[in-house]
Amino acid sequence: MEIMKREIKDIEKRKFPKKISLKPIGIIHTRFKSLKGIPIQSSLSESNGTIEIFPEYQAGLKDLDGFSHMYCLYFFDMVKLPVPLISKPFLDNESRGVFAIRTPFRPNPLGLSILEVQGIKENLIHVKNVDILDNTPILDIKPYISEFDSIESYKIGWLKGKIEKRIS
């Protein structure tokens, strides 16, 4: 059913939220059954996986199969809070600020991967480039669009010269 009316809150009554509550829209099935051996980035993975979108959200998958790639946002449910704000990233020997590294151990343990869309059947998205633990809760999917999302990062900080090591 198409609903065109977009509900927006009253901006005059807007109040900064102390807590934000989300509900998983799906679950990913991958061959990574433990935290060891997961590729450190989706672009460094050739692994396939399947995202099972819960039936109540299946209608939202319409047209996604037209895109070669998608962003997948998910929740690192294995992380215990609080996390250290400074720690050693996988690719370095020095400690770095958590917002300058890609560790799952983040104040809000949100994951972001760029996955190749291989096909969609009913509520299943078959994807490639998977770097995600089996049974991880999925929060959102957005189309990846080179024209918007492919930027030249002319400075890559502590990572300069270190992008070779591939597997965690």
Added chain:
Amino acid sequence: MEIMKREIKDIEKRKFPKKISLKPIGIIHTRFKSLKGIPIQSSLSESNGTIEIFPEYQAGLKDLDGFSHMYCLYFFDMVKLPVPLISKPFLDNESRGVFAIRTPFRPNPLGLSILEVQGIKENLIHVKNVDILDNTPILDIKPYISEFDSIESYKIGWLKGKIEKRIS
């Protein structure tokens, strides 16, 4: 203080979460005071803004100034749930699945922008390419790394030939 011990939950006791709770790590200050006139993508915006990271997370900003760009994950707090699963995107006249468009009106109203880091002073990140409503809650920041994040999307579905219109 550096804490190296990473706390991981017991995978045997892992239980799929029905609800996920997050806490904003900061707030963004921008010139966009209403939903009208916000650029539809960060890459299409030249606007500056300032992300105020709450003091308890400031230590995590270490080393971020070494990167030219960062991902900013945020919460579209103006969205009322539930949202339509199919709706008309800004750049098209046909209705599309919510996971095939970039609308803020998503089952989990999570936003993702790629911002240029202009400088960091104490708990303030000065950024460019802002496409975010003033006072939006910030959830996470990750370094953007072309080597990982710049992909050639060889199929861009319904967007093909439509990436010209720039302002919402």
